[in-house]
Amino acid sequence: MLYFPRWKIFLIVAICVLGTILTLPNFFSRETLSALPNWYAHNRVNLGLDLRGGSHLLLEVDMGAVIRDRVEGLVDSARTQLRNDNVGYTAITPGDRGITVQLRDPAQADTAVRALRQLANTIGGGPLGGGQPDLEVTSGGGSVTARLSEIALRERATQAIEQSIEIVRRRIDETGVNEPTIARQGADRILVQLPGVEDPDRVKRLLGTTAKMTFRLVDMNADPSAGRAPPGTDILPSAEGGRAQSAYVIRKKVEVDGANLTNATAGSNPQTGEWVVNFEFDSIGARRFADVTRANVGRPFAIVLDNKVISAPVIREPITGGRGQISGSFTAADANDLAVLLRAGALPAPLKVIEERTVGPDLGADSIRAGLMSVGIGFVLVCAYMIAAYGLFGAFACFALLVNTVLTLAALSLLQATLTLPGIAGVLLSLGLAVDANILINERIREETKKGRGVFGSVEAGFSRAYSTIVDANLTTAIKMAILFVLGTGAIKGFAVTITFGILISLFTATVLVRLMMVSWLRKTRPAVLPV
Amino acid sequence: MFRLRLVPDNTNIQFMRGRHAGLIVSAFLSIASVVLFFYPGLNYGIDFRGGIVIEARTPQAADFASLRHTLGQLNLGQVALQEFGSPQDVLIRLERQPGDDAAQQVAADKVRATLAQELPGTTVRRVEAVGASVSGELFFNGMLALGLALLAMLVYIWFRFEWQFGFGAIVTLLLDVTKVVGFYAITGMQFNLTAIAAILTIMGYSTNDKVVVYDRMRENLRIYKKMPLRELIDRSINETLNRTLGTSMSTLLSILPLAFFGGEALQDFGIVLIFGIFLATSSSIFIAAPILLFLGENRLRRNAPAENAAPAANPTP
Numbered sequence: 056m057l058y059f060p061r062w063k064i065f066l067i068v069a070i071c072v073l074g075t076i077l078t079l080p081n082f083f084s085r086e087t088l089s090a091l092p093n094w095y096a097h098n099r100v101n102l103g104l105d106l107r108g109g110s111h112l113l114l115e116v117d118m119g120a121v122i123r124d125r126v127e128g129l130v131d132s133a134r135t136q137l138r139n140d141n142v143g144y145t146a147i148t149p150g151d152r153g154i155t156v157q158l159r160d161p162a163q164a165d166t167a168v169r170a171l172r173q174l175a176n177t178i179g180g181g182p183l184g185g186g187q188p189d190l191e192v193t194s195g196g197g198s199v200t201a202r203l204s205e206i207a208l209r210e211r212a213t214q215a216i217e218q219s220i221e222i223v224r225r226r227i228d229e230t231g232v233n234e235p236t237i238a239r240q241g242a243d244r245i246l247v248q249l250p251g252v253e254d255p256d257r258v259k260r261l262l263g264t265t266a267k268m269t270f271r272l273v274d275m276n277a278d279p280s281a282g283r284a285p286p287g288t289d290i291l292p293s294a295e296g297g298r299a300q301s302a303y304v305i306r307k308k309v310e311v312d313g314a315n316l317t318n319a320t321a322g323s324n325p326q327t328g329e330w331v332v333n334f335e336f337d338s339i340g341a342r343r344f345a346d347v348t349r350a351n352v353g354r355p356f357a358i359v360l361d362n363k364v365i366s367a368p369v370i371r372e373p374i375t376g377g378r379g380q381i382s383g384s385f386t387a388a389d390a391n392d393l394a395v396l397l398r399a400g401a402l403p404a405p406l407k408v409i410e411e412r413t414v415g416p417d418l419g420a421d422s423i424r425a426g427l428m429s430v431g432i433g434f435v436l437v438c439a440y441m442i443a444a445y446g447l448f449g450a451f452a453c454f455a456l457l458v459n460t461v462l463t464l465a466a467l468s469l470l471q472a473t474l475t476l477p478g479i480a481g482v483l484l485s486l487g488l489a490v491d492a493n494i495l496i497n498e499r500i501r502e503e504t505k506k507g508r509g510v511f512g513s514v515e516a517g518f519s520r521a522y523s524t525i526v527d528a529n530l531t532t533a534i535k536m537a538i539l540f541v542l543g544t545g546a547i548k549g550f551a552v553t554i555t556f557g558i559l560i561s562l563f564t565a566t567v568l569v570r571l572m573m574v575s576w577l578r579k580t581r582p583a584v585l586p587v
Numbered sequence: 588m589f590r591l592r593l594v595p596d597n598t599n600i601q602f603m604r605g606r607h608a609g610l611i612v613s614a615f616l617s618i619a620s621v622v623l624f625f626y627p628g629l630n631y632g633i634d635f636r637g638g639i640v641i642e643a644r645t646p647q648a649a650d651f652a653s654l655r656h657t658l659g660q661l662n663l664g665q666v667a668l669q670e671f672g673s674p675q676d677v678l679i680r681l682e683r684q685p686g687d688d689a690a691q692q693v694a695a696d697k698v699r700a701t702l703a704q705e706l707p708g709t710t711v712r713r714v715e716a717v718g719a720s721v722s723g724e725l726f727f728n729g730m731l732a733l734g735l736a737l738l739a740m741l742v743y744i745w746f747r748f749e750w751q752f753g754f755g756a757i758v759t760l761l762l763d764v765t766k767v768v769g770f771y772a773i774t775g776m777q778f779n780l781t782a783i784a785a786i787l788t789i790m791g792y793s794t795n796d797k798v799v800v801y802d803r804m805r806e807n808l809r810i811y812k813k814m815p816l817r818e819l820i821d822r823s824i825n826e827t828l829n830r831t832l833g834t835s836m837s838t839l840l841s842i843l844p845l846a847f848f849g850g851e852a853l854q855d856f857g858i859v860l861i862f863g864i865f866l867a868t869s870s871s872i873f874i875a876a877p878i879l880l881f882l883g884e885n886r887l888r889r890n891a892p893a894e895n896a897a898p899a900a901n902p903t904p
Contacts, residue, residue, distance in 0.1 A: 113721060115688065254711075256699075259692070409688035409718040411695065418642070418712040422850055429844035429853075436840035443591035444833060477784060480853050483845055484788065484860070487838030488795070494833045495799065502826070505596070524802040531743060531798060532791035535736050539787050542732040544725065547784050554788075587590075 059571055067571055070563075071458050077465040100467045103475035103549055104248060106423050108416030110255040112247045113240070113409050114223070114262060120404040121215045122152060122208065129154050129201065132174050140170045153190070153202030161197040168192050171201045178210045212242060215403040220245055223406070225399035226261050245406070253415050257392075265361050265405050266396035268313030270344070273355040273367050277304040294363040294383065303364045305357050310347045315340025319397035321390035324382065330390035332381045334397060341377025349373040358383075360393075426479035433483045434460070441490055445497045446586045451572045452493035455564040459489050462560045463553065472556075475549030485557025491528065492565035495521040501587045510585055511577065518570055525566065529558050593832040598825045602872055603817050603880055609873030617762045620769025629771055632779030633715060635729070637683035637722040639695045640715045646708035648674040657705050663694050671851055676712075678851075688718025729783040733764070736787055740794050748801055755878035756797045759870050763793050763863075770862050776855045785856050789863030792838065796831060796871040803827045804879070816884055820876050835868045 080088060080099045088096040104111050126149045133147055133154055143159035144167075158167055175188030189207030193200050203211070220239055227235050227247065236248035249258060274288050279302040284290045291305050319334040336344055348356070348370050357367040358381050366383040385393065437456065441449035463482065467474060500517030508516060533555055540551035633640055651668055654677065658666045667680040679698060684690040695716045702709045717725075737760060745753035767786050771778050803823040811819060824831075842864070845857030 256696070407687070407689040408692045408716075410721045411692065411714060411716045413711075413714040415710060415712040417710070422852075425848050425850040425853075429848045432844040432848070433841040436843065437837050440591070440837055440840055443589075444593075446590065476852055477781060477856070480845055480849070480856055483841050484838070487834075487841030488792070490837045491795070491834040494830050494837065498827075498830045498833070501596075520806075524799055527747060527798045527802060528795040531740060531794040534739050534743060535787050535791040535794075538732055538736050538739060539784060542728045542735070543784070544728075544780070547780050550784050 059574060064571065067567060071462070071568070074458070074462040074465040077468055078461050081464060081468060098468045100464060101471050101473045102419075102423075103473045103478065104250060104412070104419075105414050105476045106419045106426075106474065107250060108253060108414050108419040109248065109250040110252045110258070110411065110413040112249070112255065112259070112262075112411050114219075114245045114247060114406045115409045116212075116216055116219050116243045116245070116403075117405045117407065118212055118215065118243050121211055122203065124404070125203065125211065126150070126152070126154060129174065133171060133201070136170045136174060137167065140166060142167045142170060150202075152208070153200060156199045156201075158197050158199065164194040164197075164199060167199040168194050171199060174201065178207055216243060216245070218403050219406060222400050222402050223247065223262060226395060227258065229395040229399065230258060230261065232258070244409075251416065253413070255411070255413055259408055259411075261392060261395065262406055263408070264396055265402045266313070266399070267361055267401040268316070268397060269309045269359045270311040270313075270347070271309055271357050271359055272306045272347075272351060273357050274304040274306055275354065279304050289362075291357075291359060291362055291364050293367075294360070294365050303357060303367055305359060305364065310356075311336070311340055311343045313397065313401055315343070316397055319394040321385075321387070321394045324380075329382060330385040330387050332385070332390050332394050332397065334379055334381065336377040336379075338377075341375075344377065344379070345373060345375040349375075422476050422479075426476065430460075430479065430483055430486070433486050437486050437490060441493070445493075447576070448493075448497050448500070448573065448585075448587055451569050451576075452490050452497075452565070454572065455493065455561075455569045456486060456489055458568060459557065459561050459564040460486070462564065463556045466556045466560065467553065472552050473549050474553070477547060477550035478553040481550040481553035482557065485554050485561065488529075488532065488554075489557060489561035489565060492521070492525045492561055493569060495524055495528075496566070496569070497587055500585060504585050504587065510582060513585060514573055514577065518566065522566065525562070529562060533558055592829065593836060594828050596829070598828060599821070600825060600828075601821050602824050603821050603877065605873065606877035606880060610877055613762050613766075613870065613874050616769065617765040620765045620772065623769050623772035624765075627772065629768070629778040630775045632777035632782075633680075633683075633717045633722065634779040635722050635726040637691065637717050637719045639679075639681040639684075639691055639698070639717075640713070641679040641681075641695065641698055641702075641711060642713035643677050643679065643702055644710050644712055645675050645677060645706050649677045649706075651677075654706075657701060658698065661694075661697050661701060663697065683719060683722075688720055691716040691718050725780060729780065732783060733786060733790075736790055737761070737764075740790070744794075744798070744801075748805060749883075751879055751882040752801050752805075754882060755875050756794060756801070758878055759797060759875040760790055760793060762874055763866055763870055764790060766866055767859065767863060770859065774858075776859070781852065781856050782859070785859040785863070788860060789867060792863060793867035793870065796834070796867050797875045799830060799834075800824060800827050800871050800876065801879075804876075817880055820880055824872055824876060831868060831871060835864050839864050 077098055080091070080096055083091070083096075130147050130149050133156060137144055137156065142163050145157045145159055148155045148157075156167060156171070158164060171192045172188065172190065175190035175192075177186040178189050187204075187206070189203055189210070190201045191204050216239055220237060223245060224237050227237065227249070232249045232252055234250055236246070238246045240246045247258075247262070249255060252258065274285065277285050277288060279290050279300065282290075284304060287307050288304050289307060290302055292302050293300060315337050317335050317337045319332055322331055322333050323329065324331050352370050352372060355367040355369050358365045365381055368382075381393070434456070438453040441452045443449070445452065460482070463485070466472075496517050499521045500513050503513035503516045536551040536555045536558075540548055540555070543551055649670070651670070655666065655668055658668075658679065663684065664682045669678040669680070670676065671678055681694060681698070684694045695714055699711055699714070702711065737757060740760060741753050741757045744756045764786060767789055771782060776782070800823060803826055804820060807814070807819050807823050814822070839861060842857050842860045845853050846861060847857075849857050
């Protein structure tokens with residue numbers, strides 16, 4: 056047990072040296088790093104948002120709105136379908152998850168069921184078919200009900216969240232934030248982490264806009280102040296402010312959809328100097344836009360964004376080139392943001408910020424300073440105690456502790472784990488816990504010495520008898536940290552990670568490395584009594 | 588050669604004499620802690636209750652009266668202001684705003700705008716806004732973590748030792764955890780995610796401590812086949828006393844800087860851990876061991892009846 060073959064010594068030393076090399080980039084300055092090869096320079100501990108500053112936002116997709124959208128669409132298409140199939144009805148009422156059609160003649164129930172079934176979309180299945188309809192159509196008591204199935208609801212939710220993540224990513228990329236993290240969390244949430252962003256207001260504004268743009272005709276015959284929209288129209292408020300009217304009566308029918316946009320850029324109008332957003336349509340959008348403008352010259356055409364009328368210019372001539380311009384008393388920032396939103400596309404449903412944690416960079420720097428100071432003082436105190444209590448063997452333990460800290464840093468750097476403020480606390484705590492193994496060993500060696508065992512025998516027995524205790528004692532802590540890691544969020548995870556690494560690595564440093572040091576010392580000096 | 592020994596070698600303290608006192612004091616403290624948990628209750632942080640915390644640094648020493656007045660006019664419910672660190676640092680806490688999760692955001696933005704307007708040059712150093720559903724989930728997950736950790740410890744110790752050991756460790760852990768909760772109730776420290784991490788850490792430390800003492804008892808059970816359990820437990824505790832106190836000391840020394848220099852967030856964490864180290868060390872000796880004595884008197888030591896458990900010949904030096 057006390058004999059170390061040459062290869063083993065080599066391996067132990069190699070691990071320590073390699074660990075040190077891997078840790079070094081954390082201490083180099085920016086200039087030194089830029090001179091080093093990329094793979095090596097990148098090998099640094101990832102600082103959490105609480106240490107480097109930044110913003111953590113948890114967004115929730117409004118699933119209710121997603122379902123509501125589909126149900127509203129269902130009302131419209133049911134109306135058309137039933138009319139085409141000559142089914143008479145008295146009312147179509149939207150519900151939570153579907154629609155109910157009151158039939159004029161109950162005998163037509165079968166025809167109505169067939170008609171509504173045609174409205175279903177197929178979900179699942181492969182290119183060869185298969186899959187199933189997303190609507191469950193039932194009839195009874197003179198009415199027919201079409202409801203979205205459970206599977207359909209789940210499918211919609213998945214689609215909505217995936218689409219939202221894509222659009223959130225595109226919008227954030229436009230803002231120029233470095234290394235954002237955008238990840239799905241749970242069924243309907245998106246986690247957005249923005250390092251270095253001190254004031255997340257602009258991002259929140261960008262993400263809080265659905266940016267569903269439609270081009271719709273204005274109903275000239277109705278009065279928006281009447282309070283009641285004529286059938287087939289909505290009264291929508293104006294976003295223009297100032298000189299324009301405060302609300303418009305807008306037809307429900309969408310002439311051209313914002314989804315047909317291919318590009319949008321902010322620019323300024325050379326004549327008036329005011330900020331505008333220029334946009335381009337794809338071929339379908341361009342054709343529809345041309346058709347509508349040709350047929351409606353002289354009438355106002357509303358550009359609606361998230362149920363607000365941005366502007367409603369009068370069509371002076373047909374616009375056939377597939378290009379257009381939105382003006383609406385924008386500032387440069389407004390025009391830019393709108394262009395970003397239009398380019399990135401519309402969210403399938405509104406997003407809400409349900410959790411925000413923002414830390415300014417100077418607070419982060421203060422935390423790092425406080426953390427490093429604590430770790431330094433803690434290290435000195437623990438070492439002082441170990442040397443006072445165990446002399447030379449305590450000094451061995453201190454060296455092992457130093458290597459332990461270096462290797463923990465190396466592991467964190469290598470795995471790109473994130474160091475958080477609680478993580479620093481974890482480093483400190485594992486300093487105290489790591490020497491526990493050496494205390495156990497040293498106490499055992501003392502005991503064995505007192506029993507009259509020889510020098511080598513005591514050391515041998517001390518290590519072998521303390522070993523199972525050390526494993527037991529450390530595994531219980533590791534189990535607990537694993538639980539904390541699985542259930543914890545953000546910063547707490549960082550705490551669990553650093554402690555787990557610290558403990559596992561201490562098994563190596565406190566038993567293997569210290570044993571090597573002790574044995575080498577024993578062989579060299581051949582002491583008659585142990586200095587414990 | 589000078590060696591720092593926390594206790595002299597070869598102690599023979601009869602800890603088990605105090606077993607009743609230890610258990611009674613512990614049970615009393617734990618029951619008191621449970622009562623304190625319900626009344627007056629814990630000071631839940633925004634992680635678990637929802638709400639807003641904003642940390643701001645004003646250009647000059649902050650004028651709390653006028654700040655309180657200005658923020659009070661925003662109609663955001665109770666606004667708590669607190670100085671910490673320097674007189675320029677203000678911590679603003681707002682209750683959870685009525686309405687949905689997003690309502691916190693609206694309120695936080697209002698406060699930010701007001702600060703920018705009333706005190707130009709103020710930097711907002713930290714903002715945390717947690718909605719109701721998120722805080723509910725965080726609380727549930729926190730409690731789940733504590734429950735699972737207890738269960739995992741029970742299974743682990745049961746697996747590695749006899750069931751009496753597992754039972755003793757779990758009861759001790761429960762007593763420890765309730766006292767930490769009581770500590771939070773008495774001091775009024777924020778009970779948040781960090782608190783859960785602190786409790787789990789103390790549980791980990793406490794189990795670690797118990798495992799070492801138990802380990803020695805198991806070893807001694809094999810060596811001294813005839814020794815009465817009571818004497819054997821005392822002997823095991825005495826043998827491991829220097830290690831138990833030594834590890835407590837080293838951990839304590841590593842945590843102390845946290846309590847002094849850790850800054851607002853980690854300071855509380857450090858203080859609770861210090862409390863936890865004292866707690867865990869004492870409960871290893873005065874709670875876990877007596878429970879084992881009661882449970883194991885006739886089971887772990889079949890051939891040595893309990894009546895033989897006479898006091899050892901040499902009293903404490």
